[in-house]
Amino acid sequence: MSGEDGELYHHDHGFFQDRDEFAFQDERDDLSSLFAQNQGGGGAANSLQGLDPYAVSPFLSFDDFLDGSAVRHGTLASAFDASYLHPDVFGNGEITLVDSTAVKSGNDLAPLTGCGGGDGTSPVSPNSSVSSSSTEAAVEDDSGRRKKDQLKQEVDEEEEEEIKQLKRQGKAGEEAERDKAKKQNKPRKKGEKRQREPRFAFMTKSEVDHLEDGYRWRKYGQKAVKNSPFPRSYYRCTSLKCPVKKRVERSYQDPTVVITTYEGKHTHQSPATARASAQQLLAPPPPAAASTSFRNHLLMQQPRAPSAIQQHNANVSVNLPGFQSPLQQPQVADYGLLQDIVPSFTQYSEP
DNA sequence: CGTCTTTGACCCGCGC
DNA sequence: GCGCGGGTCAAAGACG
Numbered sequence: 001m002s003g004e005d006g007e008l009y010h011h012d013h014g015f016f017q018d019r020d021e022f023a024f025q026d027e028r029d030d031l032s033s034l035f036a037q038n039q040g041g042g043g044a045a046n047s048l049q050g051l052d053p054y055a056v057s058p059f060l061s062f063d064d065f066l067d068g069s070a071v072r073h074g075t076l077a078s079a080f081d082a083s084y085l086h087p088d089v090f091g092n093g094e095i096t097l098v099d100s101t102a103v104k105s106g107n108d109l110a111p112l113t114g115c116g117g118g119d120g121t122s123p124v125s126p127n128s129s130v131s132s133s134s135t136e137a138a139v140e141d142d143s144g145r146r147k148k149d150q151l152k153q154e155v156d157e158e159e160e161e162e163i164k165q166l167k168r169q170g171k172a173g174e175e176a177e178r179d180k181a182k183k184q185n186k187p188r189k190k191g192e193k194r195q196r197e198p199r200f201a202f203m204t205k206s207e208v209d210h211l212e213d214g215y216r217w218r219k220y221g222q223k224a225v226k227n228s229p230f231p232r233s234y235y236r237c238t239s240l241k242c243p244v245k246k247r248v249e250r251s252y253q254d255p256t257v258v259i260t261t262y263e264g265k266h267t268h269q270s271p272a273t274a275r276a277s278a279q280q281l282l283a284p285p286p287p288a289a290a291s292t293s294f295r296n297h298l299l300m301q302q303p304r305a306p307s308a309i310q311q312h313n314a315n316v317s318v319n320l321p322g323f324q325s326p327l328q329q330p331q332v333a334d335y336g337l338l339q340d341i342v343p344s345f346t347q348y349s350e351p
Numbered sequence: 352c353g354t355c356t357t358t359g360a361c362c363c364g365c366g367c
Numbered sequence: 368g369c370g371c372g373g374g375t376c377a378a379a380g381a382c383g
Contacts, residue, residue: 219356221375234374238354247374 201261209233209248209258214270217246228252239268 204211210219210233217235225232230250237244244264251257 218354220377222357223373223375226372232373 199261199263201259203251204258204260205256206258207256209250210235211248211258211260215239215244215266225249225252230255237264237266239266242267 210217216238218238219233219235221234222231223234228249230252232247232249235246235248242264244262244266246263247259247261249259251259
């Protein structure tokens with residue numbers, strides 16, 4: 001990877017030199033542990049003291065993380081001890097990282113997940129806490145690989161059409177596929193700058209590597225990670241034409257921690273969400289009878305007004321402007337993947 | 352039989 | 368130029 005890995009990696013000694021101070025507080029954490037408490041003091045917030053108050057504001061949003069407007073590069077990453085991650089987890093160090101802790105086997109993220117493209121919700125465990133963040137989307141200085149991949153994807157779509165046409169024309173599908181494979185090795189169109197997909201990572205204390213998040217994934221690769229005994233798995237969303245990928249690996253520092261990195265934006269509805277929505281349409285249950293999953297889903301999508309934060313700063317964790325209930329706030333800025341992932345974090349309060 | 356995982360091969364960018 | 372490492376491909380096998 002690029003040298004930026006190292007850059008971010010080095011941040012890890014910034015604020016959390018003592019691992020025990022890290023945001024993981026098994027089974028207790030929520031997003032507020034790092035943001036609201038920063039306002040109210042105590043707990044993990046203590047560890048945030050010394051952070052640039054602008055960088056870690058209780059009103060800081062993931063949006064800000066992504067666009068880099070409010071966070072100095074790597075600041076939060078340092079705050080949350082990126083050393084929990086293999087340096088490469090961050091790619092170039094521009095990634096939004098959220099920690100959702102304490103997922104045991106059997107737990108899944110599905111109730112809290114949704115999908116992008118407008119109805120975005122996201123994978124998150126019920127016990128979530130923001131752990132670290134840095135932006136990725138705004139910076140266009142990654143290695144050429146990403147550009148290449150994006151170009152490749154674009155070209156692939158054209159080629160798929162081409163292949164379909166060839167098939168229609170009677171050319172053997174296998175041959176067409178081979179043609180495509182050859183094309184993949186030829187130089188890409190020049191001069192095309194493609195925007196990178198934002199990546200969004202979260203850490204989960206989990207016994208299982210691949211957490212259920214409501215989407216269907218196909219594993220397409222696994223690689224040994226340098227300096228880590230744990231392999232990294234590569235998954236792709238199985239939905240047609242959905243570009244979303246995710247990488248799953250265990251922290252080499254803390255094997256109980258699973259790091260999931262999402263990349264891209266779902267172009268379809270989450271199967272889980274679709275099911276829930278269908279159930280709602282067919283037989284809308286009274287609130288009391290609604291499934292926990294669905295209620296959680298709705299809860300997670302409630303809009304949050306700043307005033308609410310101020311009034312309930314002990315409960316509300318992270319302000320995420322833009323991630324508001326689709327019912328009330330149809331205008332959601334396009335934050336790519338983040339849009340898919342973050343709404344689940346937009347409101348989480350403890351009883 | 353369709354779907355998914357496994358796994359070795361391959362490609363590419365980067366640093367030396 | 369070469370080696371390394373990350374990421375992807377795709378054939379083969381497993382599974383339900």
